[in-house]
Amino acid sequence: MSKEITSRSTDYSQWYNDLVLKAGLADYSAVKGCMVIKPHGYALWENMRDVLDRMFKETGHQNAYFPLFIPKSFLSREAAHVEGFAKECAVVTHYRLKNAPDGSGVIVDPDAKLEEELIVRPTSETIIWNTYKDWIQSYRDLPLLINQWANVVRWEMRTRLFLRTTEFLWQEGHTAHATREEAVEETTKMLEVYARFAEEYMAVPVVRGVKTANERFAGAEDTYCIEALMQDGKALQAGTSHFLGQNFAKAFEVQFRDKENKLDYVWATSWGVSTRLVGALVMAHSDDEGLVLPPRIAPLQVVIVPIMNKDAEAQKKIRDYAGSLMAALRSKGIRVKFDDDEATRPGWKFAEYEMKGVPVRIALGARDMENNVAEVARRDTREKASVSLEGLEAHISNLLEEIQANMYQKALAFRNENTRKVDTWEEFVRVLDEQPGFVSAHWDGTGETEDKIKELTKATIRCIPLNNEQEAGKCILTGNPSTQRVLFARAY
Amino acid sequence: MSKEITSRSTDYSQWYNDLVLKAGLADYSAVKGCMVIKPHGYALWENMRDVLDRMFKETGHQNAYFPLFIPKSFLSREAAHVEGFAKECAVVTHYRLKNAPDGSGVIVDPDAKLEEELIVRPTSETIIWNTYKDWIQSYRDLPLLINQWANVVRWEMRTRLFLRTTEFLWQEGHTAHATREEAVEETTKMLEVYARFAEEYMAVPVVRGVKTANERFAGAEDTYCIEALMQDGKALQAGTSHFLGQNFAKAFEVQFRDKENKLDYVWATSWGVSTRLVGALVMAHSDDEGLVLPPRIAPLQVVIVPIMNKDAEAQKKIRDYAGSLMAALRSKGIRVKFDDDEATRPGWKFAEYEMKGVPVRIALGARDMENNVAEVARRDTREKASVSLEGLEAHISNLLEEIQANMYQKALAFRNENTRKVDTWEEFVRVLDEQPGFVSAHWDGTGETEDKIKELTKATIRCIPLNNEQEAGKCILTGNPSTQRVLFARAY
Numbered sequence: 003m004s005k006e007i008t009s010r011s012t013d014y015s016q017w018y019n020d021l022v023l024k025a026g027l028a029d030y031s032a033v034k035g036c037m038v039i040k041p042h043g044y045a046l047w048e049n050m051r052d053v054l055d056r057m058f059k060e061t062g063h064q065n066a067y068f069p070l071f072i073p074k075s076f077l078s079r080e081a082a083h084v085e086g087f088a089k090e091c092a093v094v095t096h097y098r099l100k101n102a103p104d105g106s107g108v109i110v111d112p113d114a115k116l117e118e119e120l121i122v123r124p125t126s127e128t129i130i131w132n133t134y135k136d137w138i139q140s141y142r143d144l145p146l147l148i149n150q151w152a153n154v155v156r157w158e159m160r161t162r163l164f165l166r167t168t169e170f171l172w173q174e175g176h177t178a179h180a181t182r183e184e185a186v187e188e189t190t191k192m193l194e195v196y197a198r199f200a201e202e203y204m205a206v207p208v209v210r211g212v213k214t215a216n217e218r219f220a221g222a223e224d225t226y227c228i229e230a231l232m233q234d235g236k237a238l239q240a241g242t243s244h245f246l247g248q249n250f251a252k253a254f255e256v257q258f259r260d261k262e263n264k265l266d267y268v269w270a271t272s273w274g275v276s277t278r279l280v281g282a283l284v285m286a287h288s289d290d291e292g293l294v295l296p297p298r299i300a301p302l303q304v305v306i307v308p309i310m311n312k313d314a315e316a317q318k319k320i321r322d323y324a325g326s327l328m329a330a331l332r333s334k335g336i337r338v339k340f341d342d343d344e345a346t347r348p349g350w351k352f353a354e355y356e357m358k359g360v361p362v363r364i365a366l367g368a369r370d371m372e373n374n375v376a377e378v379a380r381r382d383t384r385e386k387a388s389v390s391l392e393g394l395e396a397h398i399s400n401l402l403e404e405i406q407a408n409m410y411q412k413a414l415a416f417r418n419e420n421t422r423k424v425d426t427w428e429e430f431v432r433v434l435d436e437q438p439g440f441v442s443a444h445w446d447g448t449g450e451t452e453d454k455i456k457e458l459t460k461a462t463i464r465c466i467p468l469n470n471e472q473e474a475g476k477c478i479l480t481g482n483p484s485t486q487r488v489l490f491a492r493a494y
Numbered sequence: 495m496s497k498e499i500t501s502r503s504t505d506y507s508q509w510y511n512d513l514v515l516k517a518g519l520a521d522y523s524a525v526k527g528c529m530v531i532k533p534h535g536y537a538l539w540e541n542m543r544d545v546l547d548r549m550f551k552e553t554g555h556q557n558a559y560f561p562l563f564i565p566k567s568f569l570s571r572e573a574a575h576v577e578g579f580a581k582e583c584a585v586v587t588h589y590r591l592k593n594a595p596d597g598s599g600v601i602v603d604p605d606a607k608l609e610e611e612l613i614v615r616p617t618s619e620t621i622i623w624n625t626y627k628d629w630i631q632s633y634r635d636l637p638l639l640i641n642q643w644a645n646v647v648r649w650e651m652r653t654r655l656f657l658r659t660t661e662f663l664w665q666e667g668h669t670a671h672a673t674r675e676e677a678v679e680e681t682t683k684m685l686e687v688y689a690r691f692a693e694e695y696m697a698v699p700v701v702r703g704v705k706t707a708n709e710r711f712a713g714a715e716d717t718y719c720i721e722a723l724m725q726d727g728k729a730l731q732a733g734t735s736h737f738l739g740q741n742f743a744k745a746f747e748v749q750f751r752d753k754e755n756k757l758d759y760v761w762a763t764s765w766g767v768s769t770r771l772v773g774a775l776v777m778a779h780s781d782d783e784g785l786v787l788p789p790r791i792a793p794l795q796v797v798i799v800p801i802m803n804k805d806a807e808a809q810k811k812i813r814d815y816a817g818s819l820m821a822a823l824r825s826k827g828i829r830v831k832f833d834d835d836e837a838t839r840p841g842w843k844f845a846e847y848e849m850k851g852v853p854v855r856i857a858l859g860a861r862d863m864e865n866n867v868a869e870v871a872r873r874d875t876r877e878k879a880s881v882s883l884e885g886l887e888a889h890i891s892n893l894l895e896e897i898q899a900n901m902y903q904k905a906l907a908f909r910n911e912n913t914r915k916v917d918t919w920e921e922f923v924r925v926l927d928e929q930p931g932f933v934s935a936h937w938d939g940t941g942e943t944e945d946k947i948k949e950l951t952k953a954t955i956r957c958i959p960l961n962n963e964q965e966a967g968k969c970i971l972t973g974n975p976s977t978q979r980v981l982f983a984r985a986y
Contacts, residue, residue, distance in 0.1 A: 029625065029628070030623065031560070031561045031625065032561075032565055032568070032623070032624050032625075033561045033563045033564070033565060033621075036561035036562070036563060037561075038558065038559070038560050038561065038625055039558055039559040040558055041556035041557065041558050041640065044556075044557045044558050045556070048557065049597055064531055064533035064536075064537070065533065065536045065537070065540065066530065066531055066536050067663065068523070068530050069523045069524075069525045069528035069529075069530065069538055069540065069661055070528070070614075070645055070647065070661050071525045071528060071584070071661070072525070073524055073525060074591070074599075074600060074602075075599060076524070077591070077599075077600055078599035078600050084599075084600060089590055089591055089592065090589065090590055091589070091590070091591065092563070092586045092589055093586060093587065093588040093589065093590075093591065093602050093610070094584045094585060094586050094614065095586075095587045095602065096584075096585040096587065097582065097584060097585065097615070097649040098583070098585075098649065099566070099569070099581055099583065099585065100581065107566075107567060107569075107570035107576075108566060108568075108569060108576060110585050110587065110611055120525065120600055121591070122562075122586065122614070123618075129523070129525075132524050133521065133523065133524075133530055134522070142837070148533065152645075153562055153644075153645065155562065157589040158591065169561055169562050169563070171559065198931070259529075260524065307965070328819055345634070384651035390513070403794050411724050420776055463753070467551065480618065
């Protein structure tokens with residue numbers, strides 16, 4: 003089975019597409035740019051969602067749900083927002099179909115035209131702040147800490163499974179605060195939640211940073227982000243957290259009375275991550291044999307494959323042992339499956355579970371059982387070992403932790419090796435082409451220079467890292483003075 | 495606070511609307527027919543979703559996600575389906591906006607018209623079966639047992655919060671089978687899952703039945719349903735499970751090779767419940783003081799309210815005890831909150847938590863503490879008791895079970911009292927008007943009679959109960975012979 007996917011060295015992009023399809027993560031659909039998330043991909047997203055949801059609740063947030071549709075006029079209420087978002091989106095103009103007079107099917111009923119068109123939400127700041135107007139009168143109503151799990155639609159011309167799709171699933175936090183300081187604190191707190199999630203669960207190291215003015219979210223005063231490095235040396239924005247100032251409160255007239263009974267506009271944040279994270283996970287860790295999933299979010303953590311011979315007694319012994327092992331692992335909270343499907347051979351199963359990224363595989367054969375051992379294979383390094391059945395549960399439990407840690411360390415080492423300080427334009431261009439990765443370089447701080455560099459090299463400023471070292475230098479393009487290095491890369 | 499809602503006897507319908515708003519379950523939105531699900535309502539839905547999701551997984555189903563949009567032509571592929579669904583739905587005709595030339599905002603870009611319009615899914619049979627075509631070739635690919643949690647849109651002219659909204663949240667199961675028998679078995683199995691969920695978690699007794707041909711889902715060969723009775727004597731359809739025969743397989747050309755290598759069309763089912771269940775829950779149990787929630791799905795099961803006097807030492811004693819009580823209850827898996835907000839008075843809190851439907855309230859006062867007791871109030875009967883602190887956790891734990899059981903028994907007794915056998919037309923009309931509830935009566939089995947009865951009385955046949963007693967009789971309207979009674983009611 004693994005032979006069917008393109009290798010990373012042959013064509014990284016094709017490898018990714020092949021893998022997403024063959025591992026059963028997603029499929030193309032009949033609707034341009036929209037994907038079907040298949041059970042294995044959805045189970046992965048569910049695990050990610052459950053962890054994030056817990057982290058949001060632990061930081062005081064509640065879930066709610068706002069309408070899918072946004073009245074067209076709402077989009078133009080916040081000037082910068084409409085520039086960034088209004089353009090490419092799905093527009094609902096009618097609310098009824100009718101039978102075609104010629105019997106050929108159904109047509110749009112021209113009599114059922116909406117007075118005002120509805121936009122399928124590309125993001126929900128506008129509809130949410132229009133609602134917050136009714137919910138917030140006093141400082142006692144603040145902070146309002148709400149998150150929504152939802153689907154959104156952004157009409158994309160070039161799409162990639164998970165990485166860029168017309169419809170995608172995400173969460174969007176929308177909070178309201180009495181002071182600027184509190185809103186900024188919320189923005190960075192949620193960035194840190196995302197960073198911890200990426201590192202501790204996805205095993206993907208990320209750079210925490212702030213976007214340049216050019217790359218800010220439409221309507222934000224500051225956009226914070228986490229940036230990850232993929233195996234081909236391209237960067238991927240894995241999550242953003244926006245400090246929105248009073249922009250949306252002003253656009254939707256959301257004022258509150260403070261403790262001194264003075265009216266003021268409310269301060270806002272918004273933050274989101276999406277099914278794009280599934281793509282990031284695949285690109286960060288997987289190999290030419292298939293997915294490599296970090297144990298903490300793998301839908302299945304351990305698979306037990308019996309190697310049966312014809313001896314009925316030996317078969318029973320294997321089944322009995324597998325049953326007790328499963329029970330022992332499950333009691334430790336480990337997600338385990340015993341695959342005794344007789345219609346497929348062990349070799350086929352091995353390839354299948356490697357493709358699906360199951361972190362640990364235990365093979366149980368009659369001879370192994372006699373010798374009181376099992377063959378344990380780890381997916382990340384593809385190492386196999388013969389392990390005594392005594393204390394096997396503890397071994398597996400530790401091995402899962404070790405795999406989780408190893409995957410993170412490997413990705414971290416890769417990122418460190420592929421983050422290069424560069425001081426001249428020639429070196430900058432050469433490194434981008436020959437040694438893809440993050441490039442740390444001086445920039446004069448202007449949007450013009452940033453645009454020019456992007457035009458010349460396709461590299462963008464991924465972020466200005468938080469707690470960035472201040473250092474005098476010269477802009478790689480213009481030679482103008484600079485006070486700090488920023489992180490460039492070509493990106494997804 | 496409770497004074498602000500209309501009483502049930504004054505205006506049941508207004509009581510419901512008031513309660514949904516005041517208890518913080520939902521709010522109206524700027525988009526006609528769409529609601530905002532507020533945190534308390536969403537937490538309730540999350541708990542319902544989590545239980546159902548576990549029940550689906552225990553019966554072998556996996557989650558997946560299919561596109562929000564359906565190409566218009568798909569809807570006309572299954573003839574009965576298009577008649578039932580295609581008419582009232584949101585139609586996407588364009589994919590871009592642009593700035594209005596006069597600077598007044600944004601307008602739809604006429605150059606961005608879709609070649610084929612997209613429908614926002616009202617249900618997903620068509621897009622899913624179009625996908626299954628690629629997933630199913632052989633009997634080895636069957637059964638395919640998939641569920642989706644999603645939002646759907648049906649353009650409704652008259653809407654009610656939760657009960658009938660243009661957009662709503664739901665789950666839709668879509669399964670594919672090799673034989674008719676297996677598909678029928680799946681249909682009834684999932685109906686039983688819904689019935690168990692309604693009765694064991696929502697504490698709402700339901701009648702399991704099958705719909706008449708008139709009331710079938712568009713495209714189904716049989717629609718099974720669970721029907722519940724609300725406090726005003728109106729029925730509410732709480733969930734449906736459809737046996738779709740080979741209709742969608744034929745419409746989308748989904749064939750498989752069986753074990754004998756013969757080609758045949760695949761057999762299908764679909765089944766769903768929605769946020770409508772939140773409305774059913776409210777209408778089944780709540781009272782003039784607010785929500786009454788069954789403990790198993792209440793977001794908060796126990797609230798502890800301190801009754802503080804000025805004595806700092808007594809205050810500390812109450813806080814310490816509340817802390818240890820919370821820890822003890824949480825260790826039993828009970829969802830509990832200690833509300834020591836000093837900005838509001840105990841009386842206000844009591845009314846607030848009654849409105850929100852928290853099943854158990856514990857009040858801790860200084861004098862109570864001295865006497866080694868606490869005041870425990872249960873929401874369902876509004877009874878209060880002074881309970882010894884010794885063994886209080888066990889008492890609370892048992893009380894929650896007792897409330898759950900009592901709510902179910904009360905609703906069951908109400909339904910039994912309000913299910914009446916009727917044998918004449920005069921009695922039928924009188925009972926519907928004067929003693930609303932289920933009416934069990936003979937019907938001649940024709941769609942014409944069913945329509946006529948609906949026209950004359952607004953009562954519909956809710957279902958033919960499963961395992962219905964066979965009994966010779968005469969149709970209440972036509973006097974024609976009948977072999978069984980069916981269940982009539984006016985319904986939501």
